[in-house]
Amino acid sequence: MAQPIRLHRTSSPLKASCHQCSLSNLCLPLAVEENELDRLEDIVQQGRIFNRGEHIFDQSTPFRACFAVRSGSVKTSIITESGEEQITGFFMPGELVGLDSMSHETYACTARALERTSICEFPVDKLEELTGKMPELQHHMYHLMSQEIQNGHQLAMLLSKNTAEERIAALLLSLSSRFERRRMSGTHFSLPMARSDIANFLGLAVETVSRVFTRFQNQGLIKARGRDVELLDVDALQLVARDSTRQD
Amino acid sequence: MAQPIRLHRTSSPLKASCHQCSLSNLCLPLAVEENELDRLEDIVQQGRIFNRGEHIFDQSTPFRACFAVRSGSVKTSIITESGEEQITGFFMPGELVGLDSMSHETYACTARALERTSICEFPVDKLEELTGKMPELQHHMYHLMSQEIQNGHQLAMLLSKNTAEERIAALLLSLSSRFERRRMSGTHFSLPMARSDIANFLGLAVETVSRVFTRFQNQGLIKARGRDVELLDVDALQLVARDSTRQD
DNA sequence: CGTGCATTTGAGCGGGGTCAAGATTGGTGG
DNA sequence: CCACCAATCTTGACCCCGCTCAAATGCACG
Numbered sequence: 001m002a003q004p005i006r007l008h009r010t011s012s013p014l015k016a017s018c019h020q021c022s023l024s025n026l027c028l029p030l031a032v033e034e035n036e037l038d039r040l041e042d043i044v045q046q047g048r049i050f051n052r053g054e055h056i057f058d059q060s061t062p063f064r065a066c067f068a069v070r071s072g073s074v075k076t077s078i079i080t081e082s083g084e085e086q087i088t089g090f091f092m093p094g095e096l097v098g099l100d101s102m103s104h105e106t107y108a109c110t111a112r113a114l115e116r117t118s119i120c121e122f123p124v125d126k127l128e129e130l131t132g133k134m135p136e137l138q139h140h141m142y143h144l145m146s147q148e149i150q151n152g153h154q155l156a157m158l159l160s161k162n163t164a165e166e167r168i169a170a171l172l173l174s175l176s177s178r179f180e181r182r183r184m185s186g187t188h189f190s191l192p193m194a195r196s197d198i199a200n201f202l203g204l205a206v207e208t209v210s211r212v213f214t215r216f217q218n219q220g221l222i223k224a225r226g227r228d229v230e231l232l233d234v235d236a237l238q239l240v241a242r243d244s245t246r247q248d
Numbered sequence: 249m250a251q252p253i254r255l256h257r258t259s260s261p262l263k264a265s266c267h268q269c270s271l272s273n274l275c276l277p278l279a280v281e282e283n284e285l286d287r288l289e290d291i292v293q294q295g296r297i298f299n300r301g302e303h304i305f306d307q308s309t310p311f312r313a314c315f316a317v318r319s320g321s322v323k324t325s326i327i328t329e330s331g332e333e334q335i336t337g338f339f340m341p342g343e344l345v346g347l348d349s350m351s352h353e354t355y356a357c358t359a360r361a362l363e364r365t366s367i368c369e370f371p372v373d374k375l376e377e378l379t380g381k382m383p384e385l386q387h388h389m390y391h392l393m394s395q396e397i398q399n400g401h402q403l404a405m406l407l408s409k410n411t412a413e414e415r416i417a418a419l420l421l422s423l424s425s426r427f428e429r430r431r432m433s434g435t436h437f438s439l440p441m442a443r444s445d446i447a448n449f450l451g452l453a454v455e456t457v458s459r460v461f462t463r464f465q466n467q468g469l470i471k472a473r474g475r476d477v478e479l480l481d482v483d484a485l486q487l488v489a490r491d492s493t494r495q496d
Numbered sequence: 497c498g499t500g501c502a503t504t505t506g507a508g509c510g511g512g513g514t515c516a517a518g519a520t521t522g523g524t525g526g
Numbered sequence: 527c528c529a530c531c532a533a534t535c536t537t538g539a540c541c542c543c544g545c546t547c548a549a550a551t552g553c554a555c556g
Binding site for chain 2: 078080082084086088099100101102103104108109128129131132133135138139141142143144145146147148149150151152153155156157159160161200202203242
Binding site for chain 4: 442443444454455457458459461462474
């Protein structure tokens with residue numbers, strides 16, 4: 001399950017929420033001075049809730065805001081004309097969704113909640129205005145976006161050079177480090193996404209993902225029952241993932 | 249060959265260069281008002297020349313600037329610990345290199361000239377300062393970076409879902425549209441990169457690339473002799489590339 | 497407790513990788 | 527200007543990883 005953040009109803013105008021949010025060191029506020037945080041908070045619409053499978057936005061939605069995951073998790077995907085889905089990323093609490101759309105009239109991808117998920121919204125017009133006034137925040141935006149570009153490159157590398165086992169090991173390690181960053185267990189967690197999502201993301205067939213999971217299990221690298229995963233031998237997994245640098 | 253831009257020695261302090269540059273509608277100046285262009289020009293170091301194979305920067309270089317290709321072409325790649333190369337992009341005149349590094353102390357990748365290439369340099373500290381003052385320019389930066397993220401997603405999609413033929417058709421069409429954008433022939437051009445670069449970029453073996461080229465040739469889709477390529481049936485190529493949206 | 501979806505497991509096949517020769521090309525020096 | 531060599535590109539033969547098809551099992555939720 002996701003980090004147990006207390007969620008406040010948007011009806012109650014809670015002011016100090018970014019201050020209190022345990023994710024502020026991951027999310028946008030990171031770059032902002034304590035006394036400037038209020039200005040960021042002014043533009044944020046906090047804590048909207050989405051249920052599993054609900055769209056946060058899709059390719060036909062006019063682009064208007066970026067979103068920070070507060071609790072739960074999100075997947076983004078491109079739907080091709082022929083109806084195929086290509087998942088472009090999984091987003092965990094503290095991570096920003098929608099950066100790939102800042103060039104478009106509409107969103108460049110579709111975002112769905114993978115589970116019950118709380119989302120903070122940053123309207124872009126306000127955000128751009130603010131980053132113009134706050135160099136630190138602007139720098140942080142560049143930072144996040146370039147990070148996103150690198151994640152893409154890392155993924156491309158994984159897809160073009162690595163075997164099924166290597167890809168899955170790399171994904172497990174990536175998730176692990178992202179859980180750890182939130183002070184949660186990096187060795188025992190619940191996958192927010194289905195096997196088919198993993199398969200789609202990593203360019204594999206579902207069957208292959210399943211087979212690799214059982215193979216890892218038989219080798220004593222992990223213990224998996226459904227979405228519940230325990231990493232038993234992280235070193236060995238890193239050995240399997242080889243040069244595919246863990247994306248964090 | 250690349251677009252025949254007259255190159256001026258940096259020794260002569262040529263002021264109006266961005267004004268005169270035929271690529272200014274692709275590059276950064278795009279977003280800038282005529283009367284503000286001077287401020288951008290002040291920070292740009294123009295027209296440095298690199299020979300084929302020369303490094304523009306690599307992963308150990310401290311990150312200090314982004315680069316615009318003025319003539320020629322550039323490839324960027326990640327070199328893994330094990331020494332393998334993964335090409336992350338090809339950059340043509342008017343395109344900006346280094347956006348993926350805006351989060352790092354050092355560059356996130358290595359950039360090399362594929363041929364004799366002229367480069368304009370934008371120091372980041374100056375650039376960030378300027379974008380803070382010029383909302384249009386800031387917006388344009390966000391635009392370019394999000395475009396880059398999308399290119400990554402597009403590539404990931406190509407790598408995970410498409411066959412060798414589809415990948416190569418997509419690349420040819422992408423190059424074609426990028427030549428066209430520069431008012432050059434989109435149907436008859438010279439590939440700036442070697443077969444092995446194409447293979448690496450698309451996650452294929454060199455042999456496969458070669459085989460697909462000859463297959464396309466036999467089918468009358470293209471005429472290729474070495475790096476010289478002629479697209480004979482663009483519609484058919486688009487059909488082959490299917491849903492793999494051409495990245496432009 | 498049954499229905500539908502997610503996951504697992506098995507059997508067989510094919511796209512593209514690997515290995516190994518040739519064929520071209522281009523750069524260099526005589 | 528041409529001969530030579532190295533690098534690039536092409537072509538062929540063979541094989542393996544991961545996809546496809548098919549079916550069984552498990553699990554969640556009404």
